[in-house]
Amino acid sequence: MSAVPLIALRAVFGGCLVVAFALVGEWLRPKSFSGLFAAAPSVALASLVITDVTRGAHATWLSALGMLAGAVAFTAAAVVAIDAVKRFGAMRGALVSIAVWGVVAASLWAVALR
Amino acid sequence: MTDRVIGPDPGLPEAPGTRAHLRSRVEPSKLALRFAFGAAVSALAGVIGDVAGARAGGLFLAFPAILPATLTLIEENEGISRAVSETRGAVAGALALVGFAGVVIALVTHLPGIVALLVATAGWFVGANALYFIGVRTARSLKEQVYLPDIAVAEVQPIVETARRTRNTIAVADPATGGVFSALLTSVPGASSIFRGGFVGAAHDTSMDVTRRAGEDGETAALEMAARARRAFGASLGIALTEDDGDDARRGEHIHVAVVGRCAQRVVSLDVNAGPEHVHARAIRTAVRLATEVAEGRPGQQRAAR
Structure with a gap:
């Protein structure tokens, strides 16, 4: 399959899984599930399925390796977001956390993955 | 206004x-x-x-x-x-x-x-x-x-930050939660710079009594209590959490959350029996939301009642 249709397939599948996880999260929503589904592996699951089907296990393994670093960066971003949201509100706090993700992810890429 | x-x-x-x-x-x-x-x-x-x-x-x-x-x-x-x-x-x-x-x-x-x-x-x-x-x-x-089910001090920190940033001070009248809202506020580091004081309840023969007068609704009484707390402690924001204390038919049905500021006021009534979340926790979260709106001068949200 050529690149553009494959990208489109990733986009549609990823969007659908994000919605599916969001619905499951809302349906299962006593307080104990608070916030967990903001970090659900919906995009990852969609992309890794397509990668596995089109490129095989080794490519999936490499993608997961990159994802491991991204998830470590996500954890750092979420920790920062707690204080950032308190101080700056939800949107600006989340944007601060995304900036943190970028810095941590870039650092891990430079140190461990390149 | x-x-x-x-x-x-x-x-x-x-x-x-x-x-x-x-x-x-x-x-x-x-x-x-x-x-x-x-x-x-x-x-x-x-x-x-x-x-x-x-x-x-x-x-x-x-x-x-x-x-x-x-x-x-x-x-x-x-x-x-x-x-x-x-x-x-x-x-x-x-x-x-x-x-x-x-x-x-x-x-x-x-x-x-x-x-x-x-x-x-x-x-x-x-x-x-x-x-x-x-x-x-x-x-x-x-x-x-x-305090209370699932209310961490961190959840009220935003209103302390907002008050500090918008140069507001807060006074609280909190008979509905027995002073828990005040306790949460004062537990936030640095809250003493914005928290002017609060009271938990008042007997009928004190100057802070806001016993609802005959025919007066709970929301009006809550607004009056918030305004009195604001005046009594010289704060720019008065926040009141009160509960129905009228005749027996209405006792305990609602908690009223009222905020009175320099240029705006808000009041919301919470049904005690609506949903599994503890009503005091809902009241405190509502107080934080309303006080943030008033402090920042944001228009209030309103939906049709169901």
Whole structure:
């Protein structure tokens, strides 16, 4: 399959899984599930399925390796977001956390993955 | 100028766990927004993977694209307190995401890919919830102060920050929760610079008595109590949490949350029996939301009563 249709397939599948996880999260929503589904592996699951089907296990393994670093960066971003949201509100706090993700992810890429 | 928003809790969603709550949180426009974010990040990860290799693309599979949309929707519907609480849950989800990646790395070359991914997904779900409960227990064993069911001091910190930033001071009249709201506020580091004082209740023969006069509704009485607290302590924001204290027929049916500021006032009534969340916790979260709106000069949210 050529690149553009494959990208489109990733986009549609990823969007659908994000919605599916969001619905499951809302349906299962006593307080104990608070916030967990903001970090659900919906995009990852969609992309890794397509990668596995089109490129095989080794490519999936490499993608997961990159994802491991991204998830470590996500954890750092979420920790920062707690204080950032308190101080700056939800949107600006989340944007601060995304900036943190970028810095941590870039650092891990430079140190461990390149 | 006064801007009075009244009615049965217009800014908060339906009680969690109900169909109406699910309907209010899964509006098509909100789902479309989430679809758009998910599609964009998936496409981006795919393009980067094609250009720079699988590992580079994989990095973006853990990009926190959904976090801003999720938190802003929660803040809009349930207030900043709930958004703070949800962010703490996101930490547990993110840690479990590390585990998800680890499981895929360990299994994908030994099992069929779909099986490995399903196992990793199930592991994320179990792990995220376990980490969340461990986190809550750890926070409490480290003496994080928690009052009432699931109200951490961190949830009222935003109103302290907002008051400081907007040069407001706060006085509280808190008979409904017995002073717990004041206790939460004063537990926030630095709150003494904005907290002018508060009272828990008043006997009928004191100057702070705001016993509802015959024919007066609970919301008016709550506004009067907030205004009196504001005047008594010389604060710019008065916040009152009161409960029906009229004749026997109405006693205990509602908690009224009122905020009076320099140029605006808000009041909301919460049905004591609506939903599983403890009404005092809802009242405190409502107080934080309303006080933030008044302090920042934002228009109040209003929905048709159901």
